[in-house]
Amino acid sequence: MTAGENPVDPSLAQAYDRWTKAAAGVLAKSARTTPEELPEPPEAMLATPTRDGVTVRPLYTRKDEVAEQGVPGEFPFVRGADPARDVTQGWRVTERFGDLADDADAVAINESILEAAANGTSGLWLAVGANLAADDLAVVLRGVYLDLMPVTIDGGADGAAAARAFLDVLAAAPAAPEQAPTTAATTHSLGLSPYTAAFSGRASASAAQATELAVAAPAGVRAFRVDGTDFAQAGASNAQELGLIVAVALAHVRDAVAAGLDTAAALNQVTFAVSIADDQFAGIAKLRALRTLWSRVADVLGASEAGAAITHAVTDLAMFSQRDPWVNMLRSTVAAFGAGVGGADQVTVHTFDAAIPVDQRTSRSPFTRRIARNTQLLLLEESNLGRVLDPAGGSWYVESLTSDLAAAAWTVFTDVERQGGYSAALDGGAVASIVAESLAARDEAVAHRTAPVTGVSEFPNLGEPTRSEGSARTTDLPTASPALARVARRFEELRDRADAAENRPQILMLPLGPVAEHNGRTTFIANLLAAGGIDAINPGPLSPADVADAVANNPHVVAVLCGTKARYADDGGAAAAAAREAGVGRLLVAGPEREWTADEPVDGHLKVGIDAVAVLTDLLEATAPTASTGV
Known part of the structure; x- marks a missing residue:
């Protein structure tokens, strides 16, 4: 059942009609016309369409009520994957290490990790490659309680070697005096995302290597990281990102089943990375919609109990600007709010200068990391957002938006399946085509300033430091894919050109x-x-x-x-x-x-x-x- 399909109480319908007539009168007056000359229904003039074709209406009432969504940790998992989340801790504050200037070597990274853990970090995302070799993971993770702190590996082309090195570290770790049970919040991810990387052009382990590691993965470890940021950075809309990552995840499950795992075990080898931008309600609904979709897939596969989607929300690098980068702190705060209220199991907030080439950054990474970390800690410790599971649940607007977004994403997913699955759709160009179409629509809205970018297209500061020409289009950034197309880039190209x-x-x-x-x-x-x-x-x-x-x-x-x-x-x-x-x-x-x-x-x-x-x-x-x- 989707929003608006519940039987409507006659008295409620009459009240809504009265509101509609009153709103029509006000709209007609402002338009200097009569209510009869307004479009039908008149309140459509106050509605906001999204790039996904979802219409956000001006008013939501009990007539938009949807069926009860259950409780967190139980099918259909809309309200959360983890029935045992510690509400005194909330989601995991996950920080990335290994690809910034201060991450000079394994010892320095380990020191940074331990300092961050002492100051609120509760999850790790390790970039294995330039500054951190797979063989260094034992040093990097020295002193880290791996039964309490989830680790995600980003190994790039060496992803398989990095995953095996991490599994060796995990196996050699001393047993805790009292072993904490593995939950959605403490599940490790080997970070293998070959199918999404095949779209964006990121280096990655092969699908065969990822499947082999999934089959052998021990309890508490998941091999597949279905990375929605690969699509979002290229311009995919929310529904496209969700539909595509569900298609990718299903492809991984099929691979794992073909390799010998049963369906439930295959489902339990998947985690999701989800891009969250600065539309807080869209972020909330996006995570809830993903859990709706994945539980539906698990149910169709006959393993509904394994349909809890474990999610790592990452602030959308595409929304970050190079110009007036301090505004990125505000964007990140709104995104982190949406991720937390939406029930993400882990959240990573990029540093406010994440869109600036590393050699042009003027703030030291310990400072920028602390600001990013404290953005989440303020929401958790001062605003207490983690103390209630799914606090937006039951909101007529949020439930309707969740349902509508899930329906739009399901259409994307089923379109991919009709083409023979994700790999066939990718090879045939269909995935690139729909994302390119979405990017073009977004760029047009930005160019016409109907989608404003504060500090860039609106209220720019001509007195700020200049950037090197060509900076605006760079994709040479930590966590960026070669397909990155930032929202602000076209205006920033103009700024670079004028500065030159x-x-x-x-x-x-x-x-x-x-x-x-x-x-x-x-x-x-x-x-x-x-x-x-x-x-x-x-x-x-x-x-x-x-x-x-x-x-x-x-x-x-x-x-x-x-x-x-x-x-x-x-x-x-x-x-x-x-x-x-x-x-x-x-x-x-x-x-x-x-x-x-x-x-x-x-x-x-x-x-x-x-x-x-x-x-x-x-x-x-x-x-x-x-x-x-x-x-």
């Missing part, structure tokens, strides 16, 4: 009338231009007679008239003529075309809803022709 010019590009604003009239438009233009690295010069309030002097004192190729519709009608034509006569080669107007009624022609309009990336690229060509191209 000999002199910062400038455009002259020509504010007409008093400040009270033009301030909204000059602020809009200054922010729009700054998003492309262009400095907006504001000479102050002008009359048409002042325009020539303003242009003479600030000679620029491009100028923008800024005023109200009424001011354009009174002074726009004279001001435009004065600007042309004074030498302005390209004259733009702040505001829509319908507001410009003067006979004097202009060269374009800067308004809400334009393709800002395209417009700013064009303006950079006009104002900084010597800056290198490549946007």
Whole structure:
């Protein structure tokens, strides 16, 4: 049963109808029309569609109630995988080690781990490769209680060797005086993700190696890490990421069964990595929807008791900006909130400078790691988010969003299955095609600033340090896949290009009338231009007679008239003529075309809803022709 399918109490339906009529009256008034002329239903004007085709409605009531979802740790596991989670600890604060500058060698990494554990870290994610060899794992994990602290291995191309080395360390670890039972929170992961890596281009062990290790894995260890971040970083929507990782997980289960495991044992070799961004309700619903989907798969396979999805939520690297990176702390806080409330078993918050190339970072990793760790600890220790399991459960909105997102993801999953399963869909290009389509839609929304990026496309800071040209498109980052396409990258490419010019590009604003009239438009233009690295010069309030002097004192190729519709009608034509006569080669107007009624022609309009990336690229060509191209 999906949201909205429950029988509706007649009195509730009548109350909802009354609300609908009242809302229609308000909407009609604001639109200067009548309720009868509004679309049906009128409240659709207040609804928000997502990239997954899910509609977020303005109001949720008891008519959206869904069936009871059970309790945490029991089928269908919507409310959590772990029936025995320690609510005094909450989810595991999982920190990554092995690929930052301070991770110089095994001894240094071990010291960092022990210090982090003493300061709140309760899970480890180890990058085996550049700074950490598989043979060093015994040193790195010295002093770590492996029955209490879950470890995830990221071994890249050496994943199989790293997994075997970890299993050796685990087997040699001294037995605890009192062995703690393995739970969803303490399950180790060998981190083998060959199928998702095959999409993103990450180095990985082979599927055959992963299956061999899954068959031999001891209790408390799972071999397959189905990594949704490979899809999310490339631009997949939430439903696409969920549908694809369920398809990948099923492919692993089939491999393991073919290798000799029974269905329940094969299911118990899977863990999921899920990308969580800064839409808190989407993050909550995403994790709940994944557990819904995986329990359904397990039920169809005849092993419903093994259908608990163990989840490692990772803050979405694609949402991180290089410009104004401090804002990433806020994005991470919202994402961590969604992950925690959504019931993730482990959560990793990337450092706020995670999108910046390592050699350009100005903050030391102990500081950035501490901020990332404390983001979670504040939510756990001060906000007490871990003390209630599935606190969003029962919310009409969250339950409806969970159900709708699960239905959208199930469509993605079944489409993949109809093509012969994940490997066939990947080889045939279907996976790349749907993710590319989602990325294009996301990029278009960002370019038109309907999906704003604070500190980048909105409220940028031109005074911050510059980045090396080409930084915006780099994928050479810890935890990044070669398919990484960050949300902010296209605006940041413009900023890199403007910074590379000999002199910062400038455009002259020509504010007409008093400040009270033009301030909204000059602020809009200054922010729009700054998003492309262009400095907006504001000479102050002008009359048409002042325009020539303003242009003479600030000679620029491009100028923008800024005023109200009424001011354009009174002074726009004279001001435009004065600007042309004074030498302005390209004259733009702040505001829509319908507001410009003067006979004097202009060269374009800067308004809400334009393709800002395209417009700013064009303006950079006009104002900084010597800056290198490549946007």
